[in-house]
Amino acid sequence: MNLEASRFTVVGAGRSGLAAANALARRGADVRLIDGNPQRERPAELSGDVVFQSGTNAPRPGDVAVLSPGIKEVSPVRGEIAAIAGEVIGEVELFYRLCPAPVLAVTGTDGKSTVTTMLGEIVAATGAHTFVGGNLGNPLCDDVDDLTSESVVVAEISAFQLTTNVEFRPRVAVVTNIAEDHIDYHGSFTAYQAAKRRIWERMTHADTLVINGDDPYIGRWTLPPSPALKRFSLERPADASLSGDTLWVGDEPVMHRDQLQLLGRHNIANALAAAQAAVSFGVPRAAVRQGLMGYRPLAHRLATVATIDGTRWINDSKATNTNAASAGLEAVQRPLVLLAGGSDKGADFSALGALIRERTDAAVLFGQTRDQLADAVGPQHPVHLVETLDEAVARARQIATGQGWSVLLSPACASFDQFKSYAHRGDVFEALVRGLQ
Numbered sequence: 001m002n003l004e005a006s007r008f009t010v011v012g013a014g015r016s017g018l019a020a021a022n023a024l025a026r027r028g029a030d031v032r033l034i035d036g037n038p039q040r041e042r043p044a045e046l047s048g049d050v051v052f053q054s055g056t057n058a059p060r061p062g063d064v065a066v067l068s069p070g071i072k073e074v075s076p077v078r079g080e081i082a083a084i085a086g087e088v089i090g091e092v093e094l095f096y097r098l099c100p101a102p103v104l105a106v107t108g109t110d111g112k113s114t115v116t117t118m119l120g121e122i123v124a125a126t127g128a129h130t131f132v133g134g135n136l137g138n139p140l141c142d143d144v145d146d147l148t149s150e151s152v153v154v155a156e157i158s159a160f161q162l163t164t165n166v167e168f169r170p171r172v173a174v175v176t177n178i179a180e181d182h183i184d185y186h187g188s189f190t191a192y193q194a195a196k197r198r199i200w201e202r203m204t205h206a207d208t209l210v211i212n213g214d215d216p217y218i219g220r221w222t223l224p225p226s227p228a229l230k231r232f233s234l235e236r237p238a239d240a241s242l243s244g245d246t247l248w249v250g251d252e253p254v255m256h257r258d259q260l261q262l263l264g265r266h267n268i269a270n271a272l273a274a275a276q277a278a279v280s281f282g283v284p285r286a287a288v289r290q291g292l293m294g295y296r297p298l299a300h301r302l303a304t305v306a307t308i309d310g311t312r313w314i315n316d317s318k319a320t321n322t323n324a325a326s327a328g329l330e331a332v333q334r335p336l337v338l339l340a341g342g343s344d345k346g347a348d349f350s351a352l353g354a355l356i357r358e359r360t361d362a363a364v365l366f367g368q369t370r371d372q373l374a375d376a377v378g379p380q381h382p383v384h385l386v387e388t389l390d391e392a393v394a395r396a397r398q399i400a401t402g403q404g405w406s407v408l409l410s411p412a413c414a415s416f417d418q419f420k421s422y423a424h425r426g427d428v429f430e431a432l433v434r435g436l437q
Contacts, residue, residue, distance in 0.1 A: 003024065003027050003028065003029040006029070006030075006063075006064050006086075007029075007030045007031070007060060007062070007063045007064070008021075008024050008029055008030065008031040008032070008063055008064050008065075008066060009031075009032045009033075009034060009059030009060050009063040009064075009065050009066070009085070010024070010031065010032070010033045010034070010050075010065075010066040011034055011035075011036075011057055011059065011065055011066065011067050011068055011071070011081060012034075012035060012036075012067070012068020012070055012071065013033055013034075013035040013037075013040055013043055013046075013052070013054075014068055014070060015137075015139050016068065016069060016090075016091040016139040016141070017033060017035075017066070017068050017091070018033070018043050018045060018046060018139075019091060019139035019140070019141035019142045020066045020091045020094050020095075020139070020141050021033040021046060021047065021050045021066075022045070022046065022047045022050070022141070022142075023094070023095075023098065023141040023142075023144055023145070024050075024066075024094075025047035025049040025050050026047070026145065027098075031049075031050050031051075032050065032051045032052070032053065032059075032060065032063075033046060033050050033051070033052050033053075034052075034053045034054070034056050034057065034058070034059070035053075035054050035055075035056075035057075036054075036055070036056065036057040036077070037054060037055070038054055038055030039054070040054040040055075041054070042054075057071075057077050057080070057081060058080070058081070058084060059081060059084055059085045060084075061084050061085075062085070062086040063084075063085055063086060064085065064086060064087045064088075064089065065081050065082075065084075065085035065086075065087070065088045065089070066089055066090065066091060066094055067081065067088055067089070067090050067164050069090060069091070069158065069160035069161050069163075069164070070160075072184070072185045072186075073160075073163050073185055073186045073187060073191065073195070074185070074186065074187040087166075088164060089164055089165070089166055090161055090163070090164030090165060091139055091140065091141055091161070092134065092140060092155070092157060092161045092162075092164070092165060092168060093164055093165045093166055093167065093168050094141060095139075095140035095141050095144055096165075096167060096168045096169070097167065098141070098144050099140075099144055099147055099153060100147055100148055100149045100151075101131070101147045101148065101149060101150075101151035101152060101153050102152060102153065102171045102281075103153045103154075103155055103168075103169075103170045103171060104119060104123070104152065104153065104154045104155070104170060104171060104172045104173075104174075104277060104281060105134075105155050105156075105157050105168075105170035105172070105173045105174070105199060106119065106154070106155070106156050106157065106173075106174045106176065106273075106277075107156075107157045107158065107159065107162065107173070107174070107175055107176070107196055107199050108174070108175050108176025108177050108178065108196070108212070109176070109177055109178050109179040109181050109321070109323060109324075110176060110177055110179065110266070110321070110323055110324045110327065111176040111177060111266065111269070111270045111273070112135065112156045112157075112158070112176055113135075113136055113156055113298055113301070113318070114262075114267065114270045114297075114298060114301060115174055115176055115270045115273045115274050115277075116132060116134070116136060116154055116155070116156040117132060117136070117154075117295070117298060118270060118271060118274035118291065118292060118295050119154045119174075119274040119277055119278060119291075120132035120154040121291035121292070121294060121295050122274060122275070122278040122283055122287055122288050122290075122291030122292065123152050123154060123278065123281075123283060123287075123291070124291070125287040125288075125290040125291040125294075126283055126284070126287045128150070128151070128152050129147075129148070129150060129151040129152070130151070130152050130153075130154065131143050131146070131147060131151060131152070131153050131154070132153075132154045132155075133153075133155060133156075134155035134156040134157055134158075134161070135155075135156040135157060135158040135161060136156050140153070140155060152281075155170075157199060159182060159185075159186065159192055159195040159196050160182075160185065160195075162195050162196065162198040162199055163186075163195050163198070165198060165201070167202060168199075168201075168202060169202035169203055169204070169207070170199065170203065170207065171206075171207055171208070171281060172207065172208045172209075172210065172277045172280050172281050173199045173200055173203060173207070173208075173209050173210065173227070174210040174211075174273050174274075174276075174277050175196060175199065175209070175210070175211045175212060175218060176212060176269075176270065176273055177212045177215045177218070177269075177323070178193060178196065178212075178215055178217040178218055179217075179321060179322070179323035180192075180321070180322075180323075180347070180348075181321045181323075181345075182345075183345075183346060184345065184346065193217065193221070197221065200224050200226075200227055203224065203226055203227040204226050204227065205226055205227065205228070207226070207227040207228070208227055208228045208229075208230055208277075208280035208281075209223075209224065209227040209228070209229055209230070210230045210231075210232065210240075210273055210276050210277050210280065211223070211229070211230070211231055211232075212231070212232060212233075212269065212273070213231030213232060213233035213235075213236065213238045214233050214234060214235050214236075214269070228280070230276050230280055232269060232272035232273050232276050233269075233272075234265060234268060234269050234272075239276055240272040240273070240275055240276035240279075241272065242257070242268055242272065245257040245258065247260075247268065247271060247272055247275065247292075249272075249275050249276055249279050249285070249288070250279070252285055254275050254285060254288055254289055254292070255271075255289050255292055255293060259292070259293050260292060260293070260295070261293075261295065261296055261297070262295070262297055262302070263297075263302045263331040263332065264302060264327055264328070264330060264331025264332075265330065265331070266327040266330070266331070267302075267331075271292050271295075274291075274292070275288050275292065278291070298318075299315075299423070299426065300315055300316065300317040300318040300422060300423055300426035301316060301318045301319075302314060302315075302316045302328055302331055302332075303315045303316075305429070305430045305433045305434070306433055306434065306436075306437060308433070308436050308437055309401075310402055310403035310404060310405065311397075311400045311401075311402075311405040311406065311407060312405070312406045312407070313406075313407050313409075313433040313436075314328075314332060314406060314407065314408045314409065314410075315409055315426045315429055315430055315433075316328040316408060316409055316410040316411075317409055317411060317415070317422045317423070317425045317426030317429060318422050318426070319410040319411060319412060320342075320345075320411065320412075320413060320414050320415070320422050321345070321347065321412065321413075322347050322348070322349060322351065322352040322412050324410070324412070325340065325352060325410040325411065325412035326351070326352060326355055328408060328410035329355050329356065329359040329360070329408070329410065330355075330359070332359075332406050332408050333406070334359065334360070334361060335361045335400070335404060335405045335406070336359065336360045336361055336405070336406050336407075336408060337360065337361060337362050337363070337364060337396045337399050337400050337405070337406070337407045337408070338356060338359075338360045338362075338363045338364070338408050338410060339363075339364050339365075339366065339389070339392045339393070339396060339407065339408065339409045339410070339411070339429075340356075340363060340364075340365055340366075340373055340409075340410060340411050340412050340413070341365045341366040341367035341368070341369050341370045341373055341392075341411055341412075341413055342366075342367045342368065342369060342411045342412075342413030342414050342415050342416075342417055342418070342419075342425070343367065343368050343369070343413055343414040343415065343416040343417035343418075344368050344369050344372070344413070344414075344417075345413065345414055347412070347413070349369075349372055349373050349375075349376035349412070350376050352373075352376060352412055353373070353375075353376025353377040353378065354376075356373075356376075356377050356381065357377060357378065357380070357381045360381075361382065361399075362381075362382040362383070362384065362399050363377055363381070363382070363383050363384070364383075364384045364386060364392045364395045364396050364399070365377075365383060365384070365385055365386070365392075366385075366386050366387060366388055366389055366391065366392040367387075367388075367389075367411075367413065367417050367418055368413075368417040369412075369413050370385050370386070370387075371385070373412070382399075384399075388418065389409075389418065389425065389428060389429060389432065390432060393407075393429065393432040393433065393436075397436060409425075409426070409429050411425070
């Protein structure tokens with residue numbers, strides 16, 4: 001990328017914008033960082049070589065605009081920026097243009113972070129210098145200076161980030177699954193799916209696309225002719241599959257299901273996706289097995305917090321939609337108390353309500369969506385309505401008594417009615433549970 005011939009305006013002073021601006025400044029580029037919030041102060045971590053301006057989203061005319069993923073696809077701001085800028089890209093696209101290493105990319109609705117970090121563990125088991133980042137929370141541009149042609153990048157890429165990619169071409173791409181989510185950002189479920197499909201736009205016959213062979217939405221997609229296509233499946237023969245209790249890639253076994261230290265069949269699917277992606281990249285099966293056997297669950301994803309008086313308390317705060325919460329319910333055995341609720345994303349809770357009736361002994365519902373969830377569950381099932389997570393934990397303690405019970409926080413909703421993020425919600429839950437001991 002010819003930095004000397006271009007000027008840059010980075011739009012949005014969040015973590016990815018800050019990382020992009022600093023990466024450009026380190027290379028001597030002429031760069032401005034702007035933010036539409038007039039109250040936004042100059043970030044302390046921003047390079048002194050970057051000009052900062054708050055209260056505007058307008059780039060310098062003709063600049064390459066590096067757009068924040070926080071600006072919705074349906075926002076008129078995007079059109080306004082495109083009318084002024086010479087080109088509009090995102091932080092992931094900028095990283096790709098600067099990166100000397102091959103990129104393995106993971107997208108989808110649920111399981112992205114798990115598959116990304118699993119794949120990172122597998123690649124690291126080969127001894128290669130491995131960088132894992134992206135939508136996980138550590139922007140890719142933060143570490144681009146540490147990479148060489150011998151490195152391997154494993155990146156979680158959100159639909160938000162895919163909307164601003166132009167040349168981005170992963171060597172291997174994974175689509176974990178598709179479910180309704182982020183309709184407010186993209187404008188429709190159709191547009192959301194279209195954003196996900198952009199992950200393969202620049203892939204060639206030398207690359208590999210790994211998809212979920214069980215997903216009904218992906219099953220209706222028109223798939224690209226260029227990259228080699230590999231499917232993973234729990235239900236039928238596929239390139240990566242579950243046969244009995246053994247995970248297979250091709251005609252070779254990888255590991256026994258019990259060697260995977262994660263709850264739920266959905267995590268077997270995640271392991272198959274990561275294993276197929278690794279094998280497609282040329283990773284030996286011994287490293288695949290080593291990486292998966294050593295993998296531990298990420299924070300806020302079906303992670304056991306504690307077992308108190310025989311009751312296991314499980315933090316699945318990352319389950320911010322009905323599809324993820326359903327996977328959590330399927331993973332945990334009864335007797336079970338579910339804690340669910342949060343901010344409203346316009347979700348349809350009817351199918352989740354039926355699963356709550358089937359899989360739980362009681363549901364404690366809190367937050368903005370508690371009444372909607374209660375209506376979906378119906379009056380014939382034990383439902384307790386409270387306002388806060390604190391009250392929900394206290395009520396669950398009263399319900400779950402004796403050996404073998406589980407209490408699962410799997411909210412099925414975003415967190416922004418009462419918390420800063422799903423991670424903040426999960427941290428509060430863990431603190432409340434530890435306070436019970």
